[in-house]
Amino acid sequence: MKILLTGCAGFIGYFVAEKLLARGDLVSGFDNLNEYYDVGLKQARLKRLERPGFTFEQGDCADGAALSRFFRREAPDAVIHLAAQAGVRYSLQNPGAYVHSNLLGFTHVLEACREQAVKHLVYASTSSVYGGNRKLPFSESDSVDHPVSFYAATKKANELMAHSYSHVYRLPTTGLRFFTVYGPWGRPDMSPMLFASAIVKGEPINVFNYGDMSRDFTYVDDIVEATVRILDRPAQPDPEYDAGHPNPASSDAPWRIYNIGNHAAVGLLEYIEALEQALGRTTEKRLLPMQVGDVRSTYADTQLLEKAIGFIPETPLSVGLERFAQWYLSYAGQGSGPGG
Numbered sequence: 438m439k440i441l442l443t444g445c446a447g448f449i450g451y452f453v454a455e456k457l458l459a460r461g462d463l464v465s466g467f468d469n470l471n472e473y474y475d476v477g478l479k480q481a482r483l484k485r486l487e488r489p490g491f492t493f494e495q496g497d498c499a500d501g502a503a504l505s506r507f508f509r510r511e512a513p514d515a516v517i518h519l520a521a522q523a524g525v526r527y528s529l530q531n532p533g534a535y536v537h538s539n540l541l542g543f544t545h546v547l548e549a550c551r552e553q554a555v556k557h558l559v560y561a562s563t564s565s566v567y568g569g570n571r572k573l574p575f576s577e578s579d580s581v582d583h584p585v586s587f588y589a590a591t592k593k594a595n596e597l598m599a600h601s602y603s604h605v606y607r608l609p610t611t612g613l614r615f616f617t618v619y620g621p622w623g624r625p626d627m628s629p630m631l632f633a634s635a636i637v638k639g640e641p642i643n644v645f646n647y648g649d650m651s652r653d654f655t656y657v658d659d660i661v662e663a664t665v666r667i668l669d670r671p672a673q674p675d676p677e678y679d680a681g682h683p684n685p686a687s688s689d690a691p692w693r694i695y696n697i698g699n700h701a702a703v704g705l706l707e708y709i710e711a712l713e714q715a716l717g718r719t720t721e722k723r724l725l726p727m728q729v730g731d732v733r734s735t736y737a738d739t740q741l742l743e744k745a746i747g748f749i750p751e752t753p754l755s756v757g758l759e760r761f762a763q764w765y766l767s768y769a770g771q772g773s774g775p776g777g
């Protein structure tokens with residue numbers, strides 16, 4: 438298959454491209470290489486993808502004409518859309534970046550998919566859409582109408598926008614709610630990299646809500662496995678959908694939503710301890726109050742995913758953090774790494 442992959446220079450996009458290429462797909466990568474974090478890291482990922490079967494175009498999804506040209510030229514069978522402005526905290530500082538990439542950019546992706554009649558659009562949503570929900574684990578059938586960050590609001594908007602295209606144009610779309618993804622080649626704005634950098638330098642780390650938080654940490658290889666399996670199963674209308682009692686997880690349009698998480702909530706302090714162990718060092722913890730926009734716990738119900746693809750993330754945190762730490766120490770050790 439020929440897969441058009443947006444956000445291919447990003448953390449998850451890089452690994453998705455590796456997986457698709459390894460199984461013999463052609464990958465048409467698209468990314469604007471923006472400066473939200475170290476462009477050198479994005480370029481290093483891209484360099485590793487250079488091989489027959491992979492093409493790359495630098496461009497912005499919010500540039501509708503450029504995106505449409507790229508889609509016409511590449512004529513993909515299916516699309517994985519991972520390009521987005523990510524990050525909960527940054528959405529408090531720069532909401533415009535989220536409107537640009539997540540709302541305008543996503544609109545152009547939908548339009549381009551419609552124009553090219555692609556067989557399946559798979560796109561990244563986030564566990565952040567569960568917002569202020571308290572019922573754990575988070576299920577796709579729960580209402581997600583109470584986002585607590587602008588980032589979450591734009592991702593929830595993507596799910597709704599996708600539904601409208603699935604309904605009106607019968608475009609098969611599947612939204613994936615990723616739960617805190619970690620692994621080698623990760624994002625410098627996320628806690629594994631931020632904490633590792635501080636731990637290695639012996640600097641204190643900021644622990645919010647006095648450590649009373651938990652996250653469902655998902656190893657990147659598991660995210661990729663689930664994403665690619667989903668790609669191969671274009672969303673279909675749900676014959677059991679009942680418009681009289683609408684299930685938020687389903688539809689009579691070819692539209693689906695899945696949680697992709699490790700179905701385990703790990704306490705923040707336990708996670709930091711495991712990371713310290715993997716790095717072989719400890720550091721001081723600075724206990725601070727909760728940050729606005731953050732949620733206290735995330736925890737994925739993965740039954741729908743398991744039913745759909747016969748796979749759920751299982752990598753234990755200690756194993757994933759060990760692999761992350763090995764990469765981090767060698768990458769940062771080169772001097773060009775995060776904080777190095």
Ligand SMILES: NC(=O)c1ccc[n+]([C@@H]2O[C@H](COP(=O)([O-])OP(=O)(O)OC[C@H]3O[C@@H](n4cnc5c(N)ncnc54)[C@H](O)[C@@H]3O)[C@@H](O)[C@H]2O)c1
Nearest residue numbers: 444446447448449469470471497498520521538561615618
């Ligand atoms: N990493 C996580 O824990 C996590 C959790 C939930 C959801 N997600 C979502 O998964 C997707 C991938 O996340 P990631 O962690 O790999 O992030 P990332 O920032 O590493 O990757 C996103 C890539 O998209 C590119 N990009 C951003 N805006 C663009 C635009 N307008 N046009 C073209 N390219 C653009 C960036 O340059 C970057 O390379 C995102 O949609 C993110 O919101 C990630």
